[in-house]
Amino acid sequence: MLAFYGKQFSSRLLLGTARYPSPTIMQEAIRASGAEVVTVSLRRESAGGRIGNAFWDLIRDLNVTVLPNTAGCHTVQEAVTTAQLARELFGTPWVKLEVIGDDETLQPDPIGLVEAAGILIRTDLRSSPIAPKTSLSRCDYAKSVAR
């Protein structure tokens, strides 16, 4: 059993929604996996909202918990704004927090991550920081951020 912020899940698997060959295969893969949490992203919309609507309809059909991410954010401010937009859009305080430190390797910026997490926690967003491997486990890392 897996628990995040008091919510329990029978599957420990978290799945992304990118890079599937087709939307249908994405849906089938998520259903077959048994994952109850899927990550989604936010993007600027230039097609009148129709692309986002089509994707969101597919996710809603799955009846899974959505974990929005801040992928593509390079600064603390970008990540904070994106997380707040995610809360507005998805109606969830959860966020998979990412602040990119290196464009080529996509390694996170741990200092920026801590700063962004601190800001978000103070606004009652519940973040799951994505940090480089250190001697701290992610759980300990998140606790250190929360303090």
Place this chain on the structure above:
Amino acid sequence: MLVVLNGERVEIAARNLTALLSEKDYEHTNLAIAVNQRVVPRTAWSDTTLNSGDQIEIITPRQGG
């Protein structure tokens, strides 16, 4: 007036966010909007006056990992 919409400088006639969505042919569902890096709740779109130079971000859900 000139604003920055999703990173591009554009000329708009709209004076508030609801009018902007109509002017740019956005459907009003599954969108979130920030103006000058502040999130504007959906309930405040029609009351949010736009000014020249505003930076507006309109985002929707997408595939991601």
